[in-house]
Amino acid sequence: MYETLTKRLSKVIKQARAIAAEVDCQYLGSEHVLLAIAMDGENAAARILRKQRIEPARIKAEIDALVRQSLDDTWVFGRLPGSPDLKAAITRAIELAGELNTRQIGAEHLLLAFLELPECTAARVLSSLGLSADTVRRELSEQSF
Numbered sequence: 001m002y003e004t005l006t007k008r009l010s011k012v013i014k015q016a017r018a019i020a021a022e023v024d025c026q027y028l029g030s031e032h033v034l035l036a037i038a039m040d041g042e043n044a045a046a047r048i049l050r051k052q053r054i055e056p057a058r059i060k061a062e063i064d065a066l067v068r069q070s071l072d073d074t075w076v077f078g079r080l081p082g083s084p085d086l087k088a089a090i091t092r093a094i095e096l097a098g099e100l101n102t103r104q105i106g107a108e109h110l111l112l113a114f115l116e117l118p119e120c121t122a123a124r125v126l127s128s129l130g131l132s133a134d135t136v137r138r139e140l141s142e143q144s145f
Helices: 009-021 030-040 044-052 056-066 082-099 107-116 123-128 131-140
Strands: 075-077 080-082
Touching: 009 044, 009 075, 009 107, 030 044, 030 056, 030 082, 030 107, 030 123, 044 107, 044 131, 056 123, 075 123, 080 082, 107 123, 107 131
Parallel strands: none
Antiparallel strands: 075 080
């Protein structure tokens, strides 16, 4: 089972909170975390996005186009309530890390989790930009950590 988030993913989550605050958003969503992952640039997930030519500006444009929806159900994640999408993705990322016998949750686990949850805002953004779970799995198998 997992022990903790990687230091890099902890930094990404902190950046995602700042992104949400910048747009005066009262929740932390999968879309904020996805944008923070891409902006970080150093994590495995960011490398996959870059290789697939999915840049932060493209992600932000897609988020802006998709996020005009209801913000009903939320849960608390740090100081901002987290969206149900993000809660489900983190739960799935924990499972994925366990399946891979990894003791820490990394951005790569979260990226894959987003793509496995088709109703997740981040998944819809990534899908519209042409990224699939199969591509991420293939890229991860080719990367050395």
